[in-house]
Amino acid sequence: MSEAMVxxxxxxxxxxxxxxxxxxxxxxxxxxxxxFAAIGWYISHRIMQLGDFGSDRVVTITLICWALGFMVGIGxxxxxxxxxxxxxxxxxxxxxxAGKDQGIGRYFRFTTDHKxxxxxxxxxxxxxxxxxxTLAMTIRTNLITPNSxxxxxxxxxxVVGIHGLVMIIATIVMVTGPFGNFIMPIMIxxxxxxxxxxxxxxxxxxxxxxxxxxxxxxxxxxxxxWTGYAPLADQAPxxxxxxxxxxxxxAMSSAIAGVNITTTALTMRARGMTWSRTPIFVYGVVASVGxxxxxxxxxxxxxxxxxxxxxxxxxxYVAAGGGSPWLYTNLFWLMGHPxxxxxxxxxxxxxxxxxxxxxxxxxxxxxxxxxxxxxxxxLSVMVWAHHMFTTGWAPDLNGSFMLTTExxxxxxxxxxxxxxxxxxxxxxxxxxxxxAVYAMLWNFIIGGVTGIYLSDVPADYAxxxxxxxxxxxxxxLMGAGLTGAIGxxxxxxxxxxxxxxxxxxxxxxxxxxxxxxxxxxxGMFAVGLAGQPRRVVHYDHLFAVGNFVSxxxxxxxxxxxxxxxxxxVSSWRHGAVAPAxxxxxxxxxxxxxxPIPLENFEVLPVVISDPYGYGEGDPxxxxxxxxxxxxxxxxxxxxxxxxxxxxx
Amino acid sequence: MTIPAQVGGRxxxxxxxxxxxxxxxxxxxxxxxxxxxxxxxxxxLMGPPASPTMHAVENTMTVFTVAASPVxxxxxxxxxxxxxxxxxxxxxxxxxxGPPIRGNTPVTALWLVLSSLLCVFLLIWGLAAMQSVTAAxxxxxxxxxxxxxxxxxxSFSYPGQGDIETDQLYLPIDQPVVFHVTSKDVVHSFWxxxxxxxxxxxxxxxxxxxVTPNKLGTFVVRCAELCGLLHADMEAAVHVVSADDFAAxxxxxRSPPVESSPPK
Numbered sequence: 070m071s072e073a074m075v076x077x078x079x080x081x082x083x084x085x086x087x088x089x090x091x092x093x094x095x096x097x098x099x100x101x102x103x104x105f106a107a108i109g110w111y112i113s114h115r116i117m118q119l120g121d122f123g124s125d126r127v128v129t130i131t132l133i134c135w136a137l138g139f140m141v142g143i144g145x146x147x148x149x150x151x152x153x154x155x156x157x158x159x160x161x162x163x164x165x166x167a168g169k170d171q172g173i174g175r176y177f178r179f180t181t182d183h184k185x186x187x188x189x190x191x192x193x194x195x196x197x198x199x200x201x202x203t204l205a206m207t208i209r210t211n212l213i214t215p216n217s218x219x220x221x222x223x224x225x226x227x228v229v230g231i232h233g234l235v236m237i238i239a240t241i242v243m244v245t246g247p248f249g250n251f252i253m254p255i256m257i258x259x260x261x262x263x264x265x266x267x268x269x270x271x272x273x274x275x276x277x278x279x280x281x282x283x284x285x286x287x288x289x290x291x292x293x294x295w296t297g298y299a300p301l302a303d304q305a306p307x308x309x310x311x312x313x314x315x316x317x318x319x320a321m322s323s324a325i326a327g328v329n330i331t332t333t334a335l336t337m338r339a340r341g342m343t344w345s346r347t348p349i350f351v352y353g354v355v356a357s358v359g360x361x362x363x364x365x366x367x368x369x370x371x372x373x374x375x376x377x378x379x380x381x382x383x384x385x386y387v388a389a390g391g392g393s394p395w396l397y398t399n400l401f402w403l404m405g406h407p408x409x410x411x412x413x414x415x416x417x418x419x420x421x422x423x424x425x426x427x428x429x430x431x432x433x434x435x436x437x438x439x440x441x442x443x444x445x446x447x448l449s450v451m452v453w454a455h456h457m458f459t460t461g462w463a464p465d466l467n468g469s470f471m472l473t474t475e476x477x478x479x480x481x482x483x484x485x486x487x488x489x490x491x492x493x494x495x496x497x498x499x500x501x502x503x504x505a506v507y508a509m510l511w512n513f514i515i516g517g518v519t520g521i522y523l524s525d526v527p528a529d530y531a532x533x534x535x536x537x538x539x540x541x542x543x544x545x546l547m548g549a550g551l552t553g554a555i556g557x558x559x560x561x562x563x564x565x566x567x568x569x570x571x572x573x574x575x576x577x578x579x580x581x582x583x584x585x586x587x588x589x590x591x592g593m594f595a596v597g598l599a600g601q602p603r604r605v606v607h608y609d610h611l612f613a614v615g616n617f618v619s620x621x622x623x624x625x626x627x628x629x630x631x632x633x634x635x636x637x638v639s640s641w642r643h644g645a646v647a648p649a650x651x652x653x654x655x656x657x658x659x660x661x662x663x664p665i666p667l668e669n670f671e672v673l674p675v676v677i678s679d680p681y682g683y684g685e686g687d688p689x690x691x692x693x694x695x696x697x698x699x700x701x702x703x704x705x706x707x708x709x710x711x712x713x714x715x716x717x
Numbered sequence: 718m719t720i721p722a723q724v725g726g727r728x729x730x731x732x733x734x735x736x737x738x739x740x741x742x743x744x745x746x747x748x749x750x751x752x753x754x755x756x757x758x759x760x761x762l763m764g765p766p767a768s769p770t771m772h773a774v775e776n777t778m779t780v781f782t783v784a785a786s787p788v789x790x791x792x793x794x795x796x797x798x799x800x801x802x803x804x805x806x807x808x809x810x811x812x813x814x815g816p817p818i819r820g821n822t823p824v825t826a827l828w829l830v831l832s833s834l835l836c837v838f839l840l841i842w843g844l845a846a847m848q849s850v851t852a853a854x855x856x857x858x859x860x861x862x863x864x865x866x867x868x869x870x871x872s873f874s875y876p877g878q879g880d881i882e883t884d885q886l887y888l889p890i891d892q893p894v895v896f897h898v899t900s901k902d903v904v905h906s907f908w909x910x911x912x913x914x915x916x917x918x919x920x921x922x923x924x925x926x927x928v929t930p931n932k933l934g935t936f937v938v939r940c941a942e943l944c945g946l947l948h949a950d951m952e953a954a955v956h957v958v959s960a961d962d963f964a965a966x967x968x969x970x971r972s973p974p975v976e977s978s979p980p981k
Contacts, residue, residue: 222946294943300920301903301945388921394904395919428803430815437825459906459941460917461898461924468844475839482788482832486825489795493818494736496811497803510796518785522778525843527850530926531763531774531913534906534941598762598778600910602941605949653810684814 091165093144094178095276101142102135102277109134125380128288128307132281132314139277144179145270167265169667179273181265184665186272187251188565191558193275194246195634197239200283202630204232209589209623212616216607225606227290227308234282234295234312238319240546241361241408242275243554244415249330249354252561255658256348258339258676260668263332267325274322278315285311294604296405299386299397303378310379313372320369327358327365339657341676348656348680349438353418356442357411360449364407371400395462402453410449412546414442416553417484417513420506423560424488426654427503428495431681438487444480448473458526459533467526474524481517485510500652501575505556508583512548516541519594537597540590548586555582555633562640563647567663571644574636578629585625592619655680740798747790755782764911767932767957771913773846780842784835851927859893859927862886866898866905866918869947871938881970886938886955888930889963895927906941909955915941930957 113119113130120126140146148158158166167182168175175185176192207228211219220228250272254262262268285291289306302309334355338347375397377383384390386397418438425432432438454463454470488510497503519541522528532538562570596615601608608616650659657680661669731737759782760775805811863874875881886909888894898907900918908915909928916926940951958966 222949226943226946226948292945298904298942301943304903304945388919393921395922428815429811429813431817431819433818434820434825437820459915460904461919461922468847471843472840475836475843478839479829479832479836483825483828485792486828489792490818490821490824492795492799492803495799495803495815496805496813497799498805498811499800507796507800510792514789514792518782518789521785521839522781525777525781525839525846527770527843527846527913528774528777528781530915531771533915534908595762598759599764600937600939602908602939602949604943607949681819682817684817 090144090147090162093142093147094174095143096177098139098142098273098277102139102280105138105141106131106135123288123307125307125310128310129314129376129380132284132311135281136274136277136314136318140273143273145273147179148266166269167261167667179269181261181269182667183250183254183262183265183268184565186262186268187247187249189272190242190246190250190275191565193272193279194239194243194554195637197235197279198243198630199634201232201235201239202627204228204235206623206627208232209620211606212608213620214617215610215613220606222606223292224290226292226294226604227286229604230291230294230297230308230312231282231285232295234291234315236546237295237408237412238275238278238282238315240412240550240554241323243412243551244419244557245326245330245354245357246272246275247565248350248419248557248561249326249358249415251565252658253330253351253354254333254337255661255665255669256656257334257337257342257351258657258670258674259333259337260670260673262329263337264329267329271322271326271329274318274325278318278322281311281318282315285309285315296401297372297375297397298401299375299378299394300388302375302397303387310376313376313379316372317369317376320365320372323358323361323365327362330358331355331362339674339676344439345435346676346679348422349432349435350415350419350422350656352439352442353415353421356418356446357415360407360414360446361411363450364404364411367400368404368408371397371404374400395457395460398457398460398462399453402456403450405456406453407449409542409545410445412550413513413553414445416550416557417509418442419557419560420502420509420553421484421488421491422656423502423556424491424506425681425683426560426652427498427500427506428492429498429683430491430493430495431683431685432487433490433493434483434487435679435681437483441480441483441487445477445484448477448480452477455524455529458529471524471526475521478517478521485514500559501570501572501579502556502560502652504579505552505559508579509549509552509556512544512552512583512586516544516548519544532597534603535597536593536601536603539603540593540597543586543590543593548590552583555579558637560652561658562637563651564658564663564665566641566644567647568640568644569647569651570640571636574632574639578633578636581629581632582626585622585627585629588622589619589626590622592616592622655682736798736802739802740794743798744787744790744794747794748787751786751790752783755779755786765932766911766913767934767936768912768914768928768930770850770928771911773849774913777842777846781839784838788832788835857893859895860889862888862894862896864896864898864907864918865901866907866940866944866951867901868903868945869940869951871907871940871951871953873953875967878967879971881967883970885953887963887966888955888957889960890930890933890957892960892963893927893929895925897923897925899923903944904942905944905951908939908941909936910939911936912955917942930955933957933959 110127110131113127114122151158166180168180168185176189180186207220211217211225250268285308288308288311290308291312292305293301293309297309297312334351374383374385378385378387385392386394388394421432421438451473452470454466455474458467488506523532523538523541559570559575592615596612599612601612647663649663657674756779759778763775763778766772766775861876863876865872870884873883873886896907898916898918899922900920902920905918906915907918912928912930914926914928916924934957936955936957938953938955940948944951
């Protein structure tokens with residue numbers, strides 16, 4: 070990285086027109102956002118007198134203006150504008166946009182290089198986890214005793230809502246953002262994404278949404294939980310307008326990312342990379358973003374209607390005005406259930422990609438894995454009303470939704486078979502990424518089995534809305550999802566940063582997080598079964614022990630995550646320099662040198678087999694490597710050393 | 718005759734392989750532990766049931782946990798065995814690769830069939846339980862109780878008993894009760910914890926649920942849907958009393974309250 074900066078200082082890029090465009094960065098974006106927001110506020114509040122200082126209309130208009138101004142300031146509209154004026158970008162402009170020969174500055178502007186976007190996503194995800202995790206610690210501190218009084222009910226509800234939404238957004242982007250953007254294109258042998266400018270657009274829309282979401286904290290919070298159920302949302306403070314705007318901007322971001330990633334995987338795979346030679350991680354990423362494409366517009370429409378309810382008295386969800394709360398719950402869960410697979414699938418499948426590398430065996434049942442992914446994707450859009458068994462909406466459908474929900478356990482079970490089949494008789498190399506695989510096998514079984522109780526209609530009548538549900542979905546989204554994302558980070562860290570991660574700190578953080586996690590949510594299962602509702606600021610003395618245990622476990626997770634943060638930051642800055650292929654893996658991203666050149670491949674590779682040929686043929690020069698390795702890159706993963714990589 | 722013998726022979730030779738025996742014993746031990754856990758822990762954590770519905774739910778929890786035990790143990794025993802027997806002990810990459818097993822059709826088919834059968838069992842069990850919960854109320858004329866949720870309290874009225882209104886629920890034992898639930902403002906959820914029933918209170922709609930209390934005592938109604946500031950305080954007591962006590966209570970509430978007359 071420092072090497073690149075020296076180069077930048079020695080040879081500044083030639084300025085070939087579009088001078089203003091080249092000066093836009095995160096600072097001008099924030100300035101643009103603040104300026105537009107101030108103008109929007111002034112016009113709506115002072116000139117048009119649409120409402121008081123903090124009224125719904127004024128807040129909504131101000132937040133829309135912030136998002137617009139931010140996107141103008143980052144330069145998102147520059148390309149389309151030039152095109153409208155009849156001038157397209159010249160080659161040099163494209164190279165500038167891709168961040169050619171620029172130092173660290175390219176991470177703070179509208180850069181189209183997919184590797185830069187991937188790193189940007191990684192940092193945004195980490196920031197979101199830091200915020201959401203801090204809020205989680207606050208919640209658990211409040212629940213340490215039955216009546217701790219640490220937070221008042223108003224603050225508590227606000228904190229719970231913001232924690233939920235921050236974590237949902239963080240977990241949605243945690244795999245497809247960093248690894249889907251950075252790794253996936255190299256993995257399929259492409260030079261960049263299909264639509265590099267859309268790639269940067271999706272990232273900066275997400276960045277624009279983050280301050281909107283955090284502004285909710287200063288606008289009365291999100292006192293509805295992350296679900297934002299109407300009509301409670303209709304009477305909530307303007308923090309709820311921040312909620313609706315966050316979702317609208319984030320839905321645009323994820324729809325754009327979804328279209329871009331899907332198109333890339335469909336059309337830009339290297340010559341010879343047939344579907345049966347495509348790495349399984351690509352399937353996971355496409356399944357995830359492909360599900361997001363139909364799911365998030367539902368969420369967006371739900372929030373547009375909610376915003377109209379709040380600002381203009383539209384009464385879509387107000388029974389007295391002819392609306393229905395069930396309209397909201399349906400729209401919400403039509404997004405909400407596919408969304409959990411948007412989160413879990415790529416994380417679990419990243420671990421599935423990791424398993425063959427660290428067992429030195431081919432993936433067990435590649436076709437079974439692909440069919441399972443297809444099955445899960447297909448079924449996941451047909452199960453949404455299992456979140457609504459107790460709402461009273463269409464009770465006659467409960468049996469059908471119980472059926473579809475329980476059917477999902479069949480393809481999900483096959484994913485487990487694929488992983489343990491791959492481990493079977495392997496040479497198990499227990500590195501940090503492989504440890505994440507084992508942790509996921511433990512956590513996801515528990516998350517899955519407790520999900521089966523909740524799919525059973527009578528059991529759900531007893532358990533719905535209790536801490537049991539909270540513990541269940543943390544076991545899936547965190548125990549499987551976040552564990553998978555951390556495993557993926559450990560695995561691809563050497564490729565993304567060019568450094569090896571600090572193994573000792575990684576180990577300490579792994580054990581603290583996993584043990585703390587299980588303690589926290591086992592305690593939560595117990596109090597949920599005993600009858601503690603979700604989202605309560607204080608509770609009966611009956612639940613005191615379980616909650617105390619949960620809080621202690623949560624602190625353990627908190628310390629573990631801080632150590633993980635230290636491991637990432639310190640190793641990124643001065644960890645040991647990583648060889649190009651430290652794990653001896655056979656997918657294409659390990660065949661490019663460190664640091665990865667701007668367009669990844671000098672010569673596009675031709676693929677002649679799938680990347681799982683462990684134990685088949687010559688172990689020193691496996692058949693895949695023979696044709697795949699581009700000219701000039703190290704050919705032999707075993708005999709590689711640091712000096713060789715620093716030359717390239 | 719010969720095919721079963723062949724299959725039997727193959728299974729026997731399979732079971733003689735050391736890894737199969739190791740995994741089998743770990744699996745058997747884990748399954749045993751998990752089954753014992755299933756029989757004692759989940760239902761006990763849920764507490765003594767106060768209705769046949771809750772009894773059925775606790776049975777479901779026990780049976781599902783028992784059914785899940787061998788499956789969970791299958792995954793975990795392979796994982797544990799792989800760490801004990803197949804772990805590469807060295808700092809670097811393993812020198813040799815593992816056996817190139819790309820799949821195993823009989824194992825996959827067996828896994829698919831077993832998990833499908835398990836899924837069918839869960840479904841039939843669930844449908845039967847749903848049926849029995851509704852059938853239980855069909856026998857006798859139920860006592861109707863209208864439930865209204867509002868921020869942040871519950872109120873109950875008894876239309877068959879001269880519209881008594883109360884903020885604590887009184888129910889006669891062994892008498893089917895049907896609750897007609899609605900809300901005055903936002904969505905609440907009417908949850909009689911120890912009886913295992915829950916239904917949302919929606920503004921502008923009436924939802925229905927029913928239960929037959931079968932245990933004397935005082936229980937609790939909690940709100941199970943976040944409903945604003947004092948959601949955590951939205952509780953009410955449920956008193957299950959004998960039929961005679963219930964009749965006496967209802968009489969007392971209908972006539973002008975005797976207790977309010979000044980004492981002599």
